Amino acid sequence: MVRKNRLGWLITFALEYIFIFILSWLTPLYADDLLETHLSLPKIFQVTWNDYNGTNGRFIGQFIYRILDNLPAVLFAILNAAVFCLFTWLIFKIATRNHYNLFKYIILLACLWITIPAFGQTILWKAGAGNYLWMTTIILLYLLGNFSEELCGSSLFKHWLVYLMPILSFIAGWGNENTSFAAIILSVFIIFYQHLVQKQPFKKMQIINVVFLIIGYLILILAPANHNRSASVPTIFNSSNDTYLSKLFIACLNVILTLPKFYFVLILFIAIMALVMKKYYFSSLKAAYALFFIVAGGLSIIALIVGPMYTWDGGRAYFGGIIFLVIALFTLLPDNLQAFMGQSVIRYAMSLTVITLLFIVSFGFAGWGIYDWYQSSQAIKQRYEYVQNQVIKGHKSVHVPNFSYLPQTKYSVNNGLADISSDYNFWINKGYYNYFPGLKKITP
Secondary structure (H helix, E strand, C coil), rough: HHHHHHHHHHHHHHHHHHHHHHHHCCCCCCHHHHHHHHCCCHHHHHHHHHHHHHHCCCCHHHHHHHHHHCHHHHHHHHHHHHHHHHHHHHHHHHHHHHCHHHEEEHHHHHHHHHHHHHHHHHHCCCCHHHHHHHHHHHHHHHHHCCCCHHHHEEEEEEEHCCCCCEEEEEHHHHCHHHHHHHHHHHHHHHHHHHCCCCCCCCCCHHHHHHHHHHHHHHHHHHHHHHHHHHHHHCCCCCCCCHHHHHHCCCCCHHHHHHHHHHHHHHHHHHHHHHHHHHHHCCCCCHHHHHHHHHHHHHHHHHHHHCCCCHHHHCCCCHHHHCCCCCCCCCCCCCCCCCHHHHHHHHHHHHHHHHHHHHHHHHHHHHHHHHHHHHHHHHHHHHHHHHHHHHHHHHCCCCCCCCCCCCCCCCCCCCCCCCCCCCCCCHHHHHHHHCCCCCCCCCEE
């Protein structure tokens, strides 16, 4: 299908790449990004290892982030846009089982533009891109590599690449507390489904890869940083005097209720497409794999109950879980969408209406989101120019006004993030001291 419409695919990928390249290139550094500049490779390794033992167990994601943070802006943009295109292609490939359709891919892009949590912070912010976009892409590569026949219906890896899978599996496990957890759950589901339902024998390499995935995950969750962090931030375990059972029940309920609050339309469409598939083109394979991704994605979000309560906001921490739910939604779509739509006038009219509304909403989000991203980025850059000019003049203490524009949407890099404080030792303030050599004090 790709070969039949090669020009269309090339144009779509080119536009996608250019769009993300521009956003990545022109998005300014912010917060954590300012703290980690001017680092050599050995220093990056040392700081990341200190993180693992101090405040953040995500060694791989933090290492990638610091590498990205110390690259020239244009090189970061080149790489980040490429990874984003790979990310969307992996989602599409897993969800469609080699039934490639350009129209469906464009629908996926529109859907992702709307549903990706905290877009500015998970895709464009270097600290977020390393930990969410890049790590989730690695996890999707693991899924596609370890289960290519199950998810895509064909073996995609050359023979020698199979022996690199344990390394990729280990890295995917040591990635993200809830998304790597979802990958483990999904792996178990697929292996036992193939064995118990499809009557296929266990595959030795798949089991080995899952073991490496779990080892990586154990190194992640057993990091000293996770213990230190849980003791210093509000969690269900230190928030009240209720019993643990009561705390877990209330926390599960609260986290589950955030899904319809922030992602009601996505959940609604998954339910609708499940009913449509059951009535018009039922496939036990589609149903099984969609259910696996729904459960794994849902559990990855529910797993947030053991983390800081401030992450229950539908933002960055939901990234992997929402991506799994998007995969479930597109798994439920008919393999040949145009053929399904063309089977009756009513079906065509209803499908076209829904798709048209999706594109209208997506373009609306794009227009407002790009405007908000641009204005907030300009406000940040204006402040940086002011601070730089003050430092050049010899001022070591700088007073700055509030941003001239405050972000309104998830597409801005600083939406919901902290700003500088009157406490000049606040960590955000320290980022300015690192980024602007000679600056000793900054206050609002």
